[in-house]
Amino acid sequence: MSNTNPHHAKHWGLLVGETVKPLPKVRGASDAYVAxxxxxxxxxxxxxxxxxxxxxxxxxxxxxxxxxxEFDWDAA
Known part of the structure; x- marks a missing residue:
């Protein structure tokens, strides 16, 4: 069973329109909100x-x- 608690998430990002900008140095929600x-x-x-x-x-x-x-250019 996967963890559904957002406070334990390992990957954070910012959603602008339909694009997510990953935040690799962010460690939690508070850091993401500062960004x-x-x-x-x-x-x-x-x-x-x-x-x-x-x-x-x-x-x-x-x-x-x-x-x-995301398009997989290596497929087929």
Missing amino acids: AAKARKPWPEVVYRHHPTDPWRTFYSDDEVPTQL
């Missing part, structure tokens, strides 16, 4: 995930966020 406060308007939403294969989720509502799909 969001320093961003330009419109202010991004803080997102998290537990594993790189998991979908990004909003910290505030825990909803899965719609992000642009």
Whole structure:
């Protein structure tokens, strides 16, 4: 069973539109909110995930966020 508690997330980012900007040096929600406060308007939403294969989720509502799909150039 995967961990669903956002406070234990290992990956943090900022959602701007449909693009997530990962924050590799962030260790928790408070660090992510500081990074969001320093961003330009419109202010991004803080997102998290537990594993790189998991979908990004909003910290505030825990909803899965719609992000642009990454294309695998090595497939086929």
